[in-house]
Amino acid sequence: MQNYIDLLEELREIDLANQIGSLLGWDQEVIMPKNGASSRAEHLAWISKTVHEKICNPRIGELITSLENEDLDEIQSANVRISKRMHERATCLPTEFVEEFARLRSKAHHTWAEAREKDDISIFRDDLAKILDMTRRKAEYFGYTDSPYDALLDQYETGLTVTRLDPLFQGLRNSVSPLVRLILESGITPSDDWVDGVDWPKESQEMLSQKVSEAIGFDFNSGRRDSSIHPFCGGPNPQDVRWTTRYDESEPFGSLFGSMHETGHGTYEQGRPKTLAYQPAGKACGLGVHESQSRLWENQIGRSLPFCEWVLPLWKDYFPGRLEDVTPEVLWRSVNKIQPSYIRTESDEATYNIHIMIRYELEKMMIEGDVEVDEIPDMWDDYYQRYLGITPPNRKLGVLQDIHWCMGAIGYFPTYTLGNLYAAQLLDSAKEDIADHDEKIRSGNFAPLLAWMRGKIHDRGSILEPADLIEEATGRPPSPEPFVSYLSSKISRLYGIKS
Amino acid sequence: MQNYIDLLEELREIDLANQIGSLLGWDQEVIMPKNGASSRAEHLAWISKTVHEKICNPRIGELITSLENEDLDEIQSANVRISKRMHERATCLPTEFVEEFARLRSKAHHTWAEAREKDDISIFRDDLAKILDMTRRKAEYFGYTDSPYDALLDQYETGLTVTRLDPLFQGLRNSVSPLVRLILESGITPSDDWVDGVDWPKESQEMLSQKVSEAIGFDFNSGRRDSSIHPFCGGPNPQDVRWTTRYDESEPFGSLFGSMHETGHGTYEQGRPKTLAYQPAGKACGLGVHESQSRLWENQIGRSLPFCEWVLPLWKDYFPGRLEDVTPEVLWRSVNKIQPSYIRTESDEATYNIHIMIRYELEKMMIEGDVEVDEIPDMWDDYYQRYLGITPPNRKLGVLQDIHWCMGAIGYFPTYTLGNLYAAQLLDSAKEDIADHDEKIRSGNFAPLLAWMRGKIHDRGSILEPADLIEEATGRPPSPEPFVSYLSSKISRLYGIKS
Numbered sequence: 002m003q004n005y006i007d008l009l010e011e012l013r014e015i016d017l018a019n020q021i022g023s024l025l026g027w028d029q030e031v032i033m034p035k036n037g038a039s040s041r042a043e044h045l046a047w048i049s050k051t052v053h054e055k056i057c058n059p060r061i062g063e064l065i066t067s068l069e070n071e072d073l074d075e076i077q078s079a080n081v082r083i084s085k086r087m088h089e090r091a092t093c094l095p096t097e098f099v100e101e102f103a104r105l106r107s108k109a110h111h112t113w114a115e116a117r118e119k120d121d122i123s124i125f126r127d128d129l130a131k132i133l134d135m136t137r138r139k140a141e142y143f144g145y146t147d148s149p150y151d152a153l154l155d156q157y158e159t160g161l162t163v164t165r166l167d168p169l170f171q172g173l174r175n176s177v178s179p180l181v182r183l184i185l186e187s188g189i190t191p192s193d194d195w196v197d198g199v200d201w202p203k204e205s206q207e208m209l210s211q212k213v214s215e216a217i218g219f220d221f222n223s224g225r226r227d228s229s230i231h232p233f234c235g236g237p238n239p240q241d242v243r244w245t246t247r248y249d250e251s252e253p254f255g256s257l258f259g260s261m262h263e264t265g266h267g268t269y270e271q272g273r274p275k276t277l278a279y280q281p282a283g284k285a286c287g288l289g290v291h292e293s294q295s296r297l298w299e300n301q302i303g304r305s306l307p308f309c310e311w312v313l314p315l316w317k318d319y320f321p322g323r324l325e326d327v328t329p330e331v332l333w334r335s336v337n338k339i340q341p342s343y344i345r346t347e348s349d350e351a352t353y354n355i356h357i358m359i360r361y362e363l364e365k366m367m368i369e370g371d372v373e374v375d376e377i378p379d380m381w382d383d384y385y386q387r388y389l390g391i392t393p394p395n396r397k398l399g400v401l402q403d404i405h406w407c408m409g410a411i412g413y414f415p416t417y418t419l420g421n422l423y424a425a426q427l428l429d430s431a432k433e434d435i436a437d438h439d440e441k442i443r444s445g446n447f448a449p450l451l452a453w454m455r456g457k458i459h460d461r462g463s464i465l466e467p468a469d470l471i472e473e474a475t476g477r478p479p480s481p482e483p484f485v486s487y488l489s490s491k492i493s494r495l496y497g498i499k500s
Numbered sequence: 501m502q503n504y505i506d507l508l509e510e511l512r513e514i515d516l517a518n519q520i521g522s523l524l525g526w527d528q529e530v531i532m533p534k535n536g537a538s539s540r541a542e543h544l545a546w547i548s549k550t551v552h553e554k555i556c557n558p559r560i561g562e563l564i565t566s567l568e569n570e571d572l573d574e575i576q577s578a579n580v581r582i583s584k585r586m587h588e589r590a591t592c593l594p595t596e597f598v599e600e601f602a603r604l605r606s607k608a609h610h611t612w613a614e615a616r617e618k619d620d621i622s623i624f625r626d627d628l629a630k631i632l633d634m635t636r637r638k639a640e641y642f643g644y645t646d647s648p649y650d651a652l653l654d655q656y657e658t659g660l661t662v663t664r665l666d667p668l669f670q671g672l673r674n675s676v677s678p679l680v681r682l683i684l685e686s687g688i689t690p691s692d693d694w695v696d697g698v699d700w701p702k703e704s705q706e707m708l709s710q711k712v713s714e715a716i717g718f719d720f721n722s723g724r725r726d727s728s729i730h731p732f733c734g735g736p737n738p739q740d741v742r743w744t745t746r747y748d749e750s751e752p753f754g755s756l757f758g759s760m761h762e763t764g765h766g767t768y769e770q771g772r773p774k775t776l777a778y779q780p781a782g783k784a785c786g787l788g789v790h791e792s793q794s795r796l797w798e799n800q801i802g803r804s805l806p807f808c809e810w811v812l813p814l815w816k817d818y819f820p821g822r823l824e825d826v827t828p829e830v831l832w833r834s835v836n837k838i839q840p841s842y843i844r845t846e847s848d849e850a851t852y853n854i855h856i857m858i859r860y861e862l863e864k865m866m867i868e869g870d871v872e873v874d875e876i877p878d879m880w881d882d883y884y885q886r887y888l889g890i891t892p893p894n895r896k897l898g899v900l901q902d903i904h905w906c907m908g909a910i911g912y913f914p915t916y917t918l919g920n921l922y923a924a925q926l927l928d929s930a931k932e933d934i935a936d937h938d939e940k941i942r943s944g945n946f947a948p949l950l951a952w953m954r955g956k957i958h959d960r961g962s963i964l965e966p967a968d969l970i971e972e973a974t975g976r977p978p979s980p981e982p983f984v985s986y987l988s989s990k991i992s993r994l995y996g997i998k999s
Binding site: 014017018020021024025028032033034035036037039040041043044047048051220221222223224225237238240241278 | 513516517519520523524527531532533534535536538539540542543546547550719720721722723724736737739740777
């Protein structure tokens with residue numbers, strides 16, 4: 002199968018260039034001096050152009066076609082399947098369209114930022130209309146069976162469709178929204194007086210973040226921890242994974258839970274199969290599965306009572322005198338405050354998915370042509386009132402809060418919720434296999450859970466499609482039930498409320 | 501001149517790829533996690549291959565040929581001249597030769613390191629013989645008029661030849677070697693008791709390095725300071741220049757003078773002409789001129805009495821209580837200890853060039869075929885005895901100390917001495933133009949000197965060949981006299997010795 006070897010060689014060069022682009026991006030966000038920005042844009046544009054030319058190379062198309070009728074094993078099939086999709090995606094868009102869209106996104110980034118800054122949607126309105134128009138055209142170029150929105154969803158999680166998502170979000174809407182209302186009506190709010198009004202030194206927050214990340218199993222010989230304005234996990238490959246967090250000396254939770262979130266992404270990247278280096282089959286399996294790994298450690302583990310029991314002594318070590326009256330139960334309640342809020346990124350485990358559901362419903366209508374651009378801002382507010390019982394006081398806290406639309410990233414949001422659902426489903430299955438799971442977490446023994454994720458998720462790369470991977474790992478197709486059940490039980494313990 | 505525009509576009513892509521390679525290299529030396537090494541080698545190899553393919557592109561050769569008879573201005577001429585040399589150098593070596601040499605260098609790096617570690621030259625002997633053989637063949641491929649060594653020198657400083665270097669080194673040998681002997685015979689050694697036996701905290705060294713670099717005029721919005729095992733100056737372009745130093749808490753000079761050295765390189769890189777971005781004519785003018793900028797700030801300025809007068813209060817601020825009895829004169833004598841030593845990189849201003857001269861004489865014979873590989877180690881020792889009056893006690897402190905030969909970098913050493921000579925000649929000229937130069941240094945006003953270097957050297961990029969640039973800047977061809985005169989006068993003041 003010389004053609005397969007040749008295809009792998011082409012894919013290897015594409016991956017090398019992408020790895021380099023990833024490092025350039027990390028450097029830009031974390032340590033580049035500010036005047037380096039304009040030439041860095043040139044570096045990244047050159048990498049994009051080089052990668053695009055290589056993916057579009059007709060030779061790749063020929064190699065793929067020649068291999069489709071061969072007798073391939075599951076890894077070979079995955080490499081051919083994924084590279085075929087990459088090649089088709091890259092070649093189906095006319096060059097002029099790609100360039101025009103890139104220019105529009107660049108312009109829209111500025112008008113969105115200005116509109117948000119000035120709280121004036123009219124500044125962004127025309128560009129948003131153009132983005133919707135071009136995104137609809139992109140969906141037509143990609144092609145779809147049922148909804149044009151499917152073509153967009155598929156970019157971020159292969160095989161994701163409206164038909165799959167509708168029941169997931171309906172399940173969440175029907176279960177979580179009433180729970181949130183019950184909490185509100187209960188009038189109970191956990192006390193976290195111990196957090197307010199004192200300084201939380203950055204150095205101590207850093208030590209706590211480092212210690213927890215090491216305990217989870219992130220390998221610092223194959224990665225780094227840094228700080229950046231927007232926390233993220235990047236780096237070129239499994240031997241060099243770099244995550245960041247940010248520190249706010251007025252409160253200590255953001256950096257720790259950010260660190261656990263990015264550590265989750267980081268352990269996934271470090272666990273990708275080394276034998277499939279430079280191959281599409283060795284990549285992480287889409288954004289939903291990636292988010293499952295981050296939310297698992299941030300929420301399912303990080304905001305659990307057993308974890309709080311383990312981590313409290315570390316808090317006391319790194320912040321001497323600050324937590325003398327804090328019990329594991331108090332810590333646990335402090336990190337699990339549930340309340341409706343305007344900003345998605347600051348929301349809690351329960352309301353987070355309502356934020357996503359609202360965006361999902363809006364995007365679907367926007368792409369299917371069921372809503373005019375001028376109707377979107379008020380419709381946004383209506384949804385917030387309907388599902389969270391609050392109305393944003395302005396557009397900045399409403400429709401202008403997220404960067405995704407000005408980047409043309411429509412179809413991306415749902416993967417955040419998929420991550421939460423997958424995390425719950427995976428943890429349920431893992432607990433069936435790991436004896437005394439809670440006791441292990443309580444004693445800081447995270448190795449069995451990480452090993453389970455390695456075997457079931459990380460080692461499998463992108464050999465399967467995401468939904469198939471979740472089914473293989475858990476024995477069941479993706480479902481919202483484990484998450485709803487997890488959340489109901491947690492809320493019941495926190496607030497004494499039964500759904 | 502569409503062909504000129506087309507050529508610039510080809511050159512721009514080559515430069516972008518090289519800029520990216522430079523950042524990858526910086527990252528590797530400074531912050532990459534250790535397990536990232538093997539894939540980083542793949543990244544760098546991919547960049548090298550991509551650059552090599554682009555430089556060898558026959559289209560570049562055609563464009564250059566079409567432009568050679570056009571009426572070009574000095575910048576256009578420089579771009580055509582330099583790109584022609586790049587293209588010819590890249591295409592004149594057979595691909596098999598390039599690959600074989602790369603493999604040999606990689607192997608030789610290991611045998612050299614092991615030989616040095618075990619102080620056993622026999623481990624490195626065969627690879628050194630092969631390197632000499634391949635380097636001689638490379639010189640034949642490049643072509644030359646007089647000596648094959650000329651073809652090698654020209655790689656690092658265009659136009660450099662044995663005919664130019666012989667009188668320079670002869671001048672140094674005749675003037676500096678007797679001075680060193682006189683110092684030794686005088687028996688005078690400056691006292692620096694204040695340095696020994698106390699800790700020099702890294703944080704304080706860092707603050708001093710930072711403050712001095714800022715004072716010289718390095719722009720930290722367009723660059724960074726970091727630490728690395730081997731100090732260097734890198735980064736992709738003038739807007740993003742990154743230098744490093746290293747800290748030893750048992751002595752405070754290494755980090756400061758290292759910082760001033762790299763700051764000198766850094767100001768040169770930051771001062772390259774912005775209008776010639778991505779063009780060969782906008783690059784620094786070879787290694788000799790680069791080294792002139794680093795040695796200027798490290799030695800001519802950094803080890804001068806006026807500078808010591810300015811910097812002493814900073815020392816006292818950052819190391820409180822440590823320098824109570826230290827006067828500017830004591831500081832000045834402490835940073836100007838002259839004594840023969842075995843290791844080039846640790847040697848003083850006077851003996852440094854003797855170390856280089858010895859390597860130059862050896863390399864010339866090695867390449868011209870006047871010495872057998874087995875004669876080199878003892879010949880090395882003989883030269884050290886003849887010119888510095890000392891005989892290395894082992895090979896580690898002798899012929900095995902430097903990395904250059906195992907890297908195939910023969911012809912590189914002389915640029916270090918050229919840098920020293922150019923620095924002295926440039927400073928002499930600058931002093932003619934800058935009123936009260938010493939007083940300005942004494943008051944920490946380094947701007948006039950930096951501005952002079954900007955106008956005469958940095959702004960000129962590679963528009964001229966190095967020797968022509970020095971002549972344009974100083975009104976005289978490169979000469980050893982300013983350096984010899986500077987050194988004689990300094991030694992006379994330090995040791996009361998007249999040559």
